[in-house]
Amino acid sequence: MNINWPARIPLGYFPTPLEPLGRLSRQLAGPQIYLKRDDQTGLATGGNKTRKLEFILADAVARGADRLITLGGPQSNHCRQTAAAAARMGMECSVVLRGNPPPQSLGNLLLDDLLGAEIRWAGSETREAVADSLVAGLRAVGQRPYLVPLGGSTPLGACGYVRAMQEALQQLAEQRIDIxxxxxxxxxxxxxxxxxxxxxxxxxxxxxxxxxxxSPQAQLSAMVHEIAFGAAELLGAPSADPAGRIDVNADYLGGGYAVVGDLERHAIRVAARSEGLLLDPVYTGRAFGALLDLIERKVIDRRERVLFWHTGGAAALSAFSAELSPR
Ligand SMILES: Cc1ncc(COP(=O)(O)O)c(C=O)c1O
Structure with missing residues (x-):
């Protein structure tokens, strides 16, 4: 079918590699696990936000924006990648982060600063309220700020992952792998x-x-559905109904967002020591830990072929040294 792609500004190195995790798959005695290396997109240590930002930045430029404003947690990979994209495009950038500054700037927070982003702490306010008033204040003095929503997760940003799926399917076809x-x-x-x-x-x-x-399962499923539906309309494919394909497992929320537990610690060590592969403490460590558990409990069969999307985030590791490498 003919896809109506919105404008895009190249920011990363694509295609990212698709590779087998040979040693780990053998250690587990199956399943065969492959990795899509979206941690290798190249933009200021890479990650999944690069693909979304390619479309979002094109929109910001078309609207004549002079500053990107976005929001996230203190170790947000999205904020770091947005700061890098702004620098590449010669734009200013402000990132609004949850809570108050930690004693030391480590991991992504250090990189936000090195990349020239202005860092605003939301303190007891919500990040959304702080970002909205920042946008309003700048508009009032004649500037042209562009708000990038949380995680770049808009229908426009999601177009980056429609492209990513196309890319992966082509690699899988070339390598004759059925996932x-x-x-x-x-x-x-x-x-x-x-x-x-x-x-x-x-x-x-x-x-x-x-x-x-x-997020709980129903909440995340609804979010995914709404974004996918919007992206289908945007791409001129409104008959593609994502409803039946949205599969969310919310059994691994552990102690909450960015709370590193045994699951994440184990997964990060297993990947690092069997494959020399760095996962991250918040996202891929948790998701890979879930995958290992689902294999162990035989929910995922050992004869299956699995593709794990490595979405990046290892830049945050040093900020979690106390949790990851307790003395
Ligand atoms: C490393 C990493 N993986 C996965 C995700 C999740 O992606 P999404 O917010 O599009 O669900 C994020 C989001 O911040 C991330 O930084």
Whole structure:
């Protein structure tokens, strides 16, 4: 079908590699696990936000924006990538972060600063309220701020993951690999929404399992559905109905968002020591931990072929040293 792609500004290195996790798959005695290396998109240590920002930045430029404003947690990968994209485009950037400043600027927070972003702490206010009043204040003095919503998870941002699914399906076809289940970390929903829509448009019939990082199942499913539906309209494919393809597992919320527990610690060590592969403490550590548990409990069969979307985030590791490497 003919896809009506919105404008896009290249910010990353694509296609990202698709590779087997040979040693780990053998250690587990199956399933065969493959990795889609979206941690290698290249933009200021990479990650899944690069693909979304390619479309969002094109829109910001078309609207004559002079500053990007976005929001996230103190270790937001999205804020770091947005700061990098703004720098690349010669724009200013403000990031509104939850809570108050920690004693030390580590991980993504350090990178936000190095990349030139102005950092605003929301304190006891909501990040959305602080970001909205920042936008209003700048508009009032004649500036042209552009608000990038949480996680870049809009229908426009999700187009990046429709493209990503196309890219992966082409690599899988070239390498003659049939995937039964794709697994990813899902939080603000844009990545999963794009993959689901990309699967519908590209003819992938296997499972796409989003491991919820911080929301109950019904809430995240509804978010993914709304974004995928909006993206389908945007791309001129409104007949693609994502409803039946949205699969969310919310059994691994642990102690809450960005709380590192045994599941994440174990997964990060297993990936690092069996494959020299760095996962992150908040998203991919949790989602990969969930995958290992589902394999252990035989929910995912050892004869399956699994593709894990590595969505990045290792830049945050040093900020979690106390939790990851307790002395
Ligand atoms: C490393 C990483 N993986 C996965 C996600 C989840 O992506 P989404 O917010 O599109 O659901 C994020 C979001 O911040 C992330 O930083």
């Amino acid at each position: 039964d289940t794709m697994v990813l970390a899902s939080s603000s929903g844009g990545t999963q929404a794009g993959l689901v829509l990309g699967a519908l448009l590209g003819g992938y019939r296997g499972r796409i399992l989003g491991i919820s990082i911080d």
